[in-house]
Structures are given as C-alpha cells and as structure tokens.
Amino acid sequence: MRLLFLNHNVAWSGTFFRAFPLGRALVAHGHEITVVTTSPTARIAQRRRRRDGVDLIETPDLFWGRGRTGWDPWNTLHRSLGLRHGDFDAIHAFDCRPAVILPALFLAARGNLPLFMDWADWWGRGGTIAERPGHLVNRLIGGVETWFEEAFRTHARGTTVISRALEGRAVQLGVPTDAILNFPNGCEHEGIRPHDRERSRVALSIDDDAEVVLHVGLIYPRDIELLFGAMQRVCRERPRARLVLLGNPRTPIPQERLPADALIIPGFVDLDLLQLWLGTADCCVLPLSDTICNRGRWPAKLSDYLCAGRSVVMPRVGDAAEWIDAHRAGWTSAPAVASLSEALLAALDSGDRASEAGERARRLAEGPLSWSSVAEGVDAFYRRVLLST
Numbered sequence: 090m091r092l093l094f095l096n097h098n099v100a101w102s103g104t105f106f107r108a109f110p111l112g113r114a115l116v117a118h119g120h121e122i123t124v125v126t127t128s129p130t131a132r133i134a135q136r137r138r139r140r141d142g143v144d145l146i147e148t149p150d151l152f153w154g155r156g157r158t159g160w161d162p163w164n165t166l167h168r169s170l171g172l173r174h175g176d177f178d179a180i181h182a183f184d185c186r187p188a189v190i191l192p193a194l195f196l197a198a199r200g201n202l203p204l205f206m207d208w209a210d211w212w213g214r215g216g217t218i219a220e221r222p223g224h225l226v227n228r229l230i231g232g233v234e235t236w237f238e239e240a241f242r243t244h245a246r247g248t249t250v251i252s253r254a255l256e257g258r259a260v261q262l263g264v265p266t267d268a269i270l271n272f273p274n275g276c277e278h279e280g281i282r283p284h285d286r287e288r289s290r291v292a293l294s295i296d297d298d299a300e301v302v303l304h305v306g307l308i309y310p311r312d313i314e315l316l317f318g319a320m321q322r323v324c325r326e327r328p329r330a331r332l333v334l335l336g337n338p339r340t341p342i343p344q345e346r347l348p349a350d351a352l353i354i355p356g357f358v359d360l361d362l363l364q365l366w367l368g369t370a371d372c373c374v375l376p377l378s379d380t381i382c383n384r385g386r387w388p389a390k391l392s393d394y395l396c397a398g399r400s401v402v403m404p405r406v407g408d409a410a411e412w413i414d415a416h417r418a419g420w421t422s423a424p425a426v427a428s429l430s431e432a433l434l435a436a437l438d439s440g441d442r443a444s445e446a447g448e449r450a451r452r453l454a455e456g457p458l459s460w461s462s463v464a465e466g467v468d469a470f471y472r473r474v475l476l477s478t
Contacts (some may be wrong), residue, residue, distance in 0.1 A: 090178040090471065091121040095168070095193050097159025097186040100126045100147050104209050106389055107251075107274055108183045109143065114275070114464035116142040123175070125168060127157060127188070135171065148188075159186025168192040173199060179471065181205040182245075185237045194244065203475060206245040208255045209274075211385025212238050220309040220382045247474040249467065252408050254385040270470040273408065275460030276392040276453075280360070283398035283451055284368030295353075295369050299331045300437045303370035303399070305363070305390040306336040309382065313338065315404075316376035317346045318426035323433050324351045330437065335366055367397035372419065372436040372443060375403035379424040383407055395458065398451035400443045402432050412458070418450035 092115065096108040105126050112122035121144075128136060128147035136147040148171070150157050150164040169192040180202055182193040190206075197204040210217050213235025242248065243263045249270045250256045256271050290297055302323070304316065316332075323330045324347055333353045334342065344352055355366065367373070373394040377383040383406045391409050394401050401419035403410055410421045422432035436443055456462065 091176060092123070092471075093172065093175065093177040093180045093196070094122060094124045094183060095180065095189045096124065096126045096183045097189045098126060099129050099157060100145075101129075103158075104183050104207075107207070107209055108181075109140075109145070110275060110277055110460045111464060111467060112143045113141045114460040115468060117461065118464060118468050120468070123177070125172070127159070127164060135167065150188075159184075159188040161188060164188045165191050169195045172196055177202060179203045179205065179475070181207060181249075183207040184209060185241055187237060190237060190241050194241065203246045203478070204244060205247040205249060205471070205474075206242065207249045207251075208242075208259060209251040209386070211252075211255060211258070211381055215381040216385060217382045220311065220380060246478055247470060249470070251387045252385050254381075254407070258385075268474060270467065271408075272463050272466055273387045273412070273458065274389055274392055275463040276396050276455075276458045278396045278451070278454040278459055281364055281367070281393055281396035283396075283447070284364050286368055289365045289368030292365055293369060295331075296329075298329055300327055300329050301331050301333055301370045301372075302402075302433060302437070303333040303335065303366060303373050304376070305367075305373070305393055306338070307390075308334075308338045308340055308376065309378075309380075310340050311378040311380060312376045312383070313340055313343070315378050315424070315426060315429060316374065317343050319376070319430035319433055320351070321346055322426075322430040323437070324348060326434060327437060333366060333370070335363065363393070364397065367393065367399060370397075370399050372402050372433070373397070373399045374433065375401060375409070376429065377404045377406040377424060379404070379406050392454070392458070395450045395454035398447045398454075400436055400439075400446035400450060402429070402436050404429060412453065416449050416453045417446060418453055419446050 094108045094112050096105050098105045109124050112124050116122055123144040125146045127150050131149040132151055133149050138145055148164050148167050150161045152161045165188045180193050180197050182189045247268050248259050248264050256269055320332050401413050404424035405421045406424050413419045414421055420432040420436050422428035
C-alpha cells in the first residue's frame, strides 16, 4: 500500500518518533510510506528527501516555539494543496492538531481514501496540558486543544492508540472497539546498543563504585517531585548513589534537595554520548505520578532504556509497567515516594539480578517491542479494517 502519514511535530521530536520509525518498518513489509512533518526552520518552502526508504516531507511553518506544533494555517494550507495530487491508498493522521486533521479530512474526501487516526497523548480534560508549565497559555488553548483532540475521532475508519486509557476514551466518543488497535512505541534497537559499564564510566569520568540512577529527557513537575523525594531517601541510605539527568527536563530541577555530589546534569547530549551515559547506569528510572496524562501515554525514554539493556525502575502507572513486570525487566512500585525509593534501593542492592533484568530488557527491545514486531500488528490491522469495509 501507498500510505501517507501526517504528523504535526517538528521533525525529530515528539510523535515524529512514532510515525517515522513505524513508517520505516512498514517499508520493510513492502509498503510505500510518505511521512509529512513540520520543518524545524523553513517558513516558505518545503524540503523533500528519502530517508531509510521513507519519503520524508518537511513543511514550512510561520510560528515558533510551542506554536510550531501543528497550529499554523499556512502549514495546514501548504499540506492540503501540496498533497492534493498525491497517489495514496490510505492516510494515517498522527494526533489531531489542525495541520494534521484538516489536510487529512480534505485529502481523504477528495480522493475517497480510507482514513486512520492515531492517538498517542491524552492532551485535554486534565491531561498533558494540565501538567506542563505555563498555566495561563494552557488555560487559553485548553478548550481548543480538547475540541480538536475529540471532535473528529469517529471520522476514521480505523483508530490506533498508545494506551488502554486512550482506547477507553475513544470508545466513549463512539469509536467501535473492533476498529481500534492499541500498540506501544517500538524500540530502535539497532540505533541504541548496550555499552560496557566500566568502559562507559572511564570515558565519562564516573567513579566505578558510584551507584548510578539515570533519567533521560522530559519530566513533568509532579514527576520530578516524586523522583527527588525518592532519591532523597536513596542518597541517605546509599551515599554513593548518583542521579544523572540527561537532556532537557523542561521543568525546574530542585537541586537543593540532594547533596551536591549526588546530582549530575549533563544536559542535552548527542546519540553517541547518550549511549555512553546509558552504559554507566546501574538502573534507569521512569518516575510517573498517578495522573491522567501518565495513564494515557507511553514514555518514549523507556525504549532507550530497554535498547541500552538497563533494568528499569518505575511506578505501576499506565501500560508500560505491565511489560516490565511481565518480562522481568526491572522493578515496579506504587506511584508514591516511599514505594519508588524502595524499588530503587532494591535495584541498587540486587547485584547480578540488575544485570539479568537488563539482559531481559534488551531481549524485549529486540523482540516483542521492536519496531519490526510492532509494524506487523499495524500492517495486519490496516488489512483487516480495509477488508471489512
């Protein structure tokens, strides 16, 4: 099939990391995939290129910052008119921001094409909007965000979701259960590989006897409170414990809550350094407070942890913890400071069991959660839905 994927994010950010690797895996299944995403910088002209067998189009956008996330009328118009002569068999819209859903509906109607919609974040009604900084902006756009998130769901012939929470919400909006596929984000296990702990620590000047707990990327305010509350106890009981925060957490870091030598903040790093830092870790942590936002999402950083072959410590919130428990790839806890701290202490005190959990994590990344395996399920879903209609 010739499939058009529409994504609102700037290329190489957000849900692009769901649409593009899925498209690349589907190419290996014999499909022709075009992924349309937003250019990081262009304001007038689009950029088109081939990447890993995928036809990648970056469309221009006149906005900046948080505005450059699918709200621009020029981006929307450029996609609608620029793609109207495209030769596609089906369209898959990844989330429902205007620059995705409006071109999708227009192109589907114009070409009488089947439309699929993906739902990968719980935005409105107490979801992601409520967790992010900038309460005034969030209040102003919250109603519009929720309307776009919900209003068009029954227009799709097939719906894909990232969690059971979003599956339930889709059903409440009138989407038939037999037209829904729940699939997690896959793992790019060929791009991120396990690195030797000792060599990684030598390369990054980390003491061999340090007990490294590592976190990657974005963290919401309530989640960072959970993490630092747990790490306070861990550092009291294990003075060699170190918390490494990689990337941009996009929330203030309460550095005063931990001893100065217990917190390492490298900031944003490239892929090679990311793999080295992952290699230093005794365990990787995924702090999730029990919020609507966290129940509805699949944190992308989990894939990095699994690919790196590191044991995972996380609360039982959302669907991801069930995979960790089922495959014995780490330790799970209740979404509370005391419980998360106990899970972290258990991981740091486990010796060889942490390494064994990391090996199982890597097998999970190479097997059921590889993008190739995920794409098989999506491919079968496309064919089932199209045959039934």
